[in-house]
Structures are given as C-alpha cells and as structure tokens.
Amino acid sequence: MGEPATAPPRRRALLPDTRPWHSSRDFRLLWWSGAVTMLGSFLTFVALPVQIKELTGSAFAVGAIGVVELVPLIVFGLYGGALADALDRRTLILWTEAALAVLAALLLLNTLLPDPMLWPLYVVAALSSALTGMQRPALNALLPRIVPHDQLTAAAALKGLCWQLGAIAGPALAGLLIAVAGLRPAYALDLLSFAISLVLVAKLRPSPPGEQAEKPSVRAIAQGARYAWSRPELLGTYVVDIAAMLFAFPLAVFPFLADDLGADWALGLMYAAIPAGSLLVNVTSGWTSRVHRHGRLVLYASAGWGLAIAGAGWAGNIWLVLGCLLLAGGADAVSGLFRTTIWNQTIPDDLRGRLAGIEMLSYAGGPQLGQVRVGGMAALTGLRPSVWLGGLACVTCAGALSAALPALMSYDDRTNEHAVRERARRGAEGAGSAP
Structure with a gap:
C-alpha cells in the first residue's frame, strides 16, 4: 500500500x-x-x-x-x-x-x-x-x-x-x-x-x-516495558495522561456539584459535556494532519484540561460549569489524538501490541486514581477546592513535565528518528507490494 x-x-x-x-x-x-x-x-x-x-x-x-x-x-x-x-x-x-x-x-x-x-x-x-x-x-x-x-x-x-x-x-x-x-x-x-x-x-x-514474533510471556512483556523506558518522549505521553487523570478527573463528585449549584436537572448534561467537547474537536479535526510538533500539543492540551477543570470548580453558574467541561473535553481530545499519533507513528510493529497493553495502564489506572483523589480531597478540603485545586495541580504538573521532558516538548514527526524509521519502513513495504 x-x-x-x-x-x-x-x-x-x-x-x-x-x-x-x-x-x-x-x-x-x-x-x-x-x-x-x-x-x-x-x-x-x-x-x-x-x-x-x-x-x-x-x-x-x-x-x-x-x-x-x-x-x-x-x-x-x-x-x-x-x-x-x-x-x-x-x-x-x-x-x-x-x-x-x-x-x-x-x-x-x-x-x-x-x-x-x-x-x-x-x-x-x-x-x-x-x-x-x-x-x-x-x-x-x-x-x-x-x-x-x-x-x-x-x-x-x-x-x-x-x-x-x-x-x-x-x-x-x-x-x-x-x-x-x-x-x-x-x-x-x-x-x-x-x-x-x-x-x-x-x-x-x-x-x-x-x-x-515473541511468544506471550512475562519476558516479552518486560521487553516492551524496557523499550518504553528507553524512549523519554514515549514515557512522557504516559506520565502526562496519568497526571491529568489523577489530579483533574472530578466525575465522582458531579452529583454533589450539581446539588451545590442547585441544578440537579443538569447532572446528565455534566456527564455528557466532556465527551461532547471531544466530539467537537474530532468533527473539526482537519487541521490536525498538518501538525508535526505532537509532543508540544500533548503538553499544552494537558494544561488546557487542567485550567478548564479548575474553571468548573470555581464557577458558580451551571452554564459556566458546562462550558468549562465542554472545553475540558476538547482539550482531552487534542491530547489523546496526538498521544495516539506519537504511538502509532514511532513504535515498531513487532512491539506495538505490548506497548498498547502498557498504554492501558494510563487508561485504566489514571481515572480510577482520580476518582479516589477527588473523593478523598472533597472530604478533607471541601467540594469546590477538590475540583479547582486538582485542576491547578494538573496545570503545574504539565509545566513541570515540559521542563523535565525536553524530548517530548521538542518531538517533531519530520525529524524524530523513530518516526523517520517507521515512515521509511512503511514506504518500503508499499513499494514492495506495488505491481
């Protein structure tokens, strides 16, 4: 092809x-x-x-x-x-x-x-x-x-x-x-x-x-983990996702937030607002194919998610809260989109399954830890601080990671050695399959 x-x-x-x-x-x-x-x-x-x-x-x-x-x-x-x-x-x-x-x-x-x-x-x-x-x-x-x-x-x-x-x-x-x-x-x-x-x-x-192909084994899984550890920009995509979910995933307190706003009728809208924001990004996503600095967008979007969640914690009006959650969903879609692109464009095919399994740790663990974090913090500091402080912590973490992971911040699919290698391999396969 x-x-x-x-x-x-x-x-x-x-x-x-x-x-x-x-x-x-x-x-x-x-x-x-x-x-x-x-x-x-x-x-x-x-x-x-x-x-x-x-x-x-x-x-x-x-x-x-x-x-x-x-x-x-x-x-x-x-x-x-x-x-x-x-x-x-x-x-x-x-x-x-x-x-x-x-x-x-x-x-x-x-x-x-x-x-x-x-x-x-x-x-x-x-x-x-x-x-x-x-x-x-x-x-x-x-x-x-x-x-x-x-x-x-x-x-x-x-x-x-x-x-x-x-x-x-x-x-x-x-x-x-x-x-x-x-x-x-x-x-x-x-x-x-x-x-x-x-x-x-x-x-x-x-x-x-x-x-x-390696036979399924603990050794094979460990080989995938070692490869991920050897790639700072790849490791950064996992850390960014886990941090965003840990600090700024407040779905567990949505029923209490709706009560606090006197808007029980809007609870369903609160749950729907984040996926709706993601949907808006994906149906207007033609611009994304022209972006090459994917790591930078992952970090910026993570900070945007944190700011939007902080706004939802501060806002005293239900429509402002819904607007912030809509923006959060859009930022989450941008982050997820470019994380996935980095994974798909740079990971060798013979390791792709094992790395996809490692990616599931952030999918599964981050939101669950975030639910525990926001619930426990709400009991200690109050409902609103558990949301907006978590959002600000996410922004701070995104800033710290941008400084600690220059390989992710500078990632460019036109020059990254792993992306260039995979592009060349796919091109060779396409040339080999041509009549």
Missing part, C-alpha cells in the same frame, strides 16, 4: 480528514465495528449498575463494579498486548468479540429469569473487563498496519468519534429504554451490536505476526 502524498486542502481545515476512509477498506470495517459495539456497550454500561441498584438498593454494591473490573483490565491488558504481537491480530479480535457476545447473552438470560441473580452480574463484569483488556491492544496495534503512515492522525480522530458518539448516544438511549421498557431491551441491543460487529470483523484481512 503506497503512501499518498497529498494532504487535505486548507479550505477544508475545519472538516475531518477522511482520507483513511478512502484509502483503507479495513479501516472502514473496523470503524463501523467499533461504532456499533461502542453504542451497545454503553447501553450495558448504564443497565448493569441500574440492575444492581434494583437488586440490592446499595450504593456500595454498585460501586463494587469498578473494583471487580480494574484488576482484570490491567492484568489482561498487559497479557493481551503480548498476544497481539504473537498472534494474528484479526483472529484475536474476532475471538474476543465472540466471547464478549456470549457474556452479553448471559446478561440477557439472567434478566429473563423470574428472579434475576446478583452474582452473575459481577462475574460478567470481571470477564468482560478481562476480554476488553485482551482485545484492545490488538485493535490499537492493527491500526498502523491498515492506514498509511501520513494518515494516522486523521485515523485517530475518526476512531475517536466512535467513543464520543457512543458516550453521548448510548447513555441517553439506555435511559430511555430502561425507563420505558426495562432492562431487557438494553441487553438485547448490546447482544445485537456484537452480532453485527462479528460480521464486520470477519471481513477484515488476516494480520499475522512477524517472523520474529
């Missing part, structure tokens, strides 16, 4: 760069598969805690879902990364998707019982988290194989739309379905989404491992 040299016209700077759609059939299949399953998964994301609440009436029982999900996600994420480098990535995605469909069917069957049981809900939540951990590295590692090197930023933006559309539409649809028809339609639609996704994934071309 050759590397198209043309970039999107400047007059379309605010429109998404859709070149990956036109250049890669597999990217289109993967995008639609992700969009469908993301919508279905958010239906279950809402339905599962609602069902536990109905069965137990306990907030602690509902919160325990996060506990049973976190460890499997981290452990199997690391192992899934090693599997993604050792096995056919399409096959791994297909089998884990099929297993997730079986779990969705079990949730539906349990709901159809005269007296639904509680323990299967926790078992399914833990197994789903483990399978997601095994699958996500293969999904992330597949992208650089099916999209031309110069279109990876555009592909990351288009892929981000899957999550944002699901995060906005899924909970809204779930709330309506559960209120009108109960839990069963939500689980049934999730099962249907997996069935559709399986058909789409089955049409992907095989993606076998390289000839020198």
Whole structure:
C-alpha cells in the first residue's frame, strides 16, 4: 500500500480528514465495528449498575463494579498486548468479540429469569473487563498496519468519534429504554451490536505476526516495558495522561456539584459535556494532519484540561460549569489524538501490541486514581477546592513535565528518528507490494 502524498486542502481545515476512509477498506470495517459495539456497550454500561441498584438498593454494591473490573483490565491488558504481537491480530479480535457476545447473552438470560441473580452480574463484569483488556491492544496495534503512515492522525480522530458518539448516544438511549421498557431491551441491543460487529470483523484481512514474533510471556512483556523506558518522549505521553487523570478527573463528585449549584436537572448534561467537547474537536479535526510538533500539543492540551477543570470548580453558574467541561473535553481530545499519533507513528510493529497493553495502564489506572483523589480531597478540603485545586495541580504538573521532558516538548514527526524509521519502513513495504 503506497503512501499518498497529498494532504487535505486548507479550505477544508475545519472538516475531518477522511482520507483513511478512502484509502483503507479495513479501516472502514473496523470503524463501523467499533461504532456499533461502542453504542451497545454503553447501553450495558448504564443497565448493569441500574440492575444492581434494583437488586440490592446499595450504593456500595454498585460501586463494587469498578473494583471487580480494574484488576482484570490491567492484568489482561498487559497479557493481551503480548498476544497481539504473537498472534494474528484479526483472529484475536474476532475471538474476543465472540466471547464478549456470549457474556452479553448471559446478561440477557439472567434478566429473563423470574428472579434475576446478583452474582452473575459481577462475574460478567470481571470477564468482560478481562476480554476488553485482551482485545484492545490488538485493535490499537492493527491500526498502523491498515492506514498509511501520513494518515494516522486523521485515523485517530475518526476512531475517536466512535467513543464520543457512543458516550453521548448510548447513555441517553439506555435511559430511555430502561425507563420505558426495562432492562431487557438494553441487553438485547448490546447482544445485537456484537452480532453485527462479528460480521464486520470477519471481513477484515488476516494480520499475522512477524517472523520474529515473541511468544506471550512475562519476558516479552518486560521487553516492551524496557523499550518504553528507553524512549523519554514515549514515557512522557504516559506520565502526562496519568497526571491529568489523577489530579483533574472530578466525575465522582458531579452529583454533589450539581446539588451545590442547585441544578440537579443538569447532572446528565455534566456527564455528557466532556465527551461532547471531544466530539467537537474530532468533527473539526482537519487541521490536525498538518501538525508535526505532537509532543508540544500533548503538553499544552494537558494544561488546557487542567485550567478548564479548575474553571468548573470555581464557577458558580451551571452554564459556566458546562462550558468549562465542554472545553475540558476538547482539550482531552487534542491530547489523546496526538498521544495516539506519537504511538502509532514511532513504535515498531513487532512491539506495538505490548506497548498498547502498557498504554492501558494510563487508561485504566489514571481515572480510577482520580476518582479516589477527588473523593478523598472533597472530604478533607471541601467540594469546590477538590475540583479547582486538582485542576491547578494538573496545570503545574504539565509545566513541570515540559521542563523535565525536553524530548517530548521538542518531538517533531519530520525529524524524530523513530518516526523517520517507521515512515521509511512503511514506504518500503508499499513499494514492495506495488505491481
């Protein structure tokens, strides 16, 4: 597959760069598969805690879902990364998707019982988290194989739309379905989404491992960790993400913040504002393909996220709070977009799965630690300081990291040795496959 040299016209700077759609059939299949399953998964994301609440009436029982999900996600994420480098990535995605469909069917069957049981809900939540951990590295590692090197930023933006559309539409649809028809339609639609996704994934071309692929093992995982440690700019992307989530992820106190503002009616809007801000960035992301200093944008966006969260903690008007959360979502999308681009453009293919597993540590651990931080700080310093002080801490951390990690601050995909090497390798592969 050759590397198209043309970039999107400047007059379309605010429109998404859709070149990956036109250049890669597999990217289109993967995008639609992700969009469908993301919508279905958010239906279950809402339905599962609602069902536990109905069965137990306990907030602690509902919160325990996060506990049973976190460890499997981290452990199997690391192992899934090693599997993604050792096995056919399409096959791994297909089998884990099929297993997730079986779990969705079990949730539906349990709901159809005269007296639904509680323990299967926790078992399914833990197994789903483990399978997601095994699958996500293969999904992330597949992208650089099916999209031309110069279109990876555009592909990351288009892929981000899957999550944002699901995060906005899924909970809204779930709330309506559960209120009108109960839990069963939500689980049934999730099962249907997996069935559709399986058909789409089955049409992907095989993606076998390289000839020198490492067998899945602790040694293979450690090799990936050593590679990450040897790359300061790569390590910086993980640290920036973890710091932003640790200091400035206040979702746990949103219900209390809504009460403090006298705006209980706006709680749903508060949860939707961050993904909505991310969505706005991705649907106006044509400019991102012309950015080359990706590390600088990651740090600036992290500081922007912290400032916006601090503003949400200071603001005394619900509409100002929603505006700040919208800005925070936009900054988070920019940071995530360019972190993903750095990963996809510079990590060698034979290590891509294991590094994707390591990336999951920031995805999974950062938000969970952030929830603990904001809840504990709210008890010690009060609700508002727990939000705005955390935002300012995020800004301070971004500034400190910009000084401590000059390799990230100066990263340029036109000159970075790892990006240049991967670009040359992809170009050689394209020339070799040409008739």
